[in-house]
Amino acid sequence: MNWTLIFGCLAILVYLLSPWMNIKTVQRVIGITLFLEIFYLSGHYIREWPFPTPIILLQLLVVSGLGVALGVCFSKIWPLPLHKGG
Numbered sequence: 001m002n003w004t005l006i007f008g009c010l011a012i013l014v015y016l017l018s019p020w021m022n023i024k025t026v027q028r029v030i031g032i033t034l035f036l037e038i039f040y041l042s043g044h045y046i047r048e049w050p051f052p053t054p055i056i057l058l059q060l061l062v063v064s065g066l067g068v069a070l071g072v073c074f075s076k077i078w079p080l081p082l083h084k085g086g
Contacts, residue, residue, distance in 0.1 A: 011065040
């Protein structure tokens with residue numbers, strides 16, 4: 001729980017302080033998290049995985065939030081070229 005809390009606070013700070021994070025980025029995080037939660041829940045019923053607890057759902061939100069933030073920051077610092085092979 002400690003690491004989840006630390007990384008969760010880090011994610012909140014990144015989303016509040018970064019000029020590149022907007023509502024579209026938050027919507028993307030919520031969509032990815034929803035997909036992961038549905039995947040995890042279906043794995044419980046199909047493959048008999050442990051039932052997702054609220055801590056696991058919070059960890060999925062934190063990890064997907066930090067992953068999207070990393071991708072957005074990386075794309076602003078080192079963008080892809082406009083032309084293929086460039």
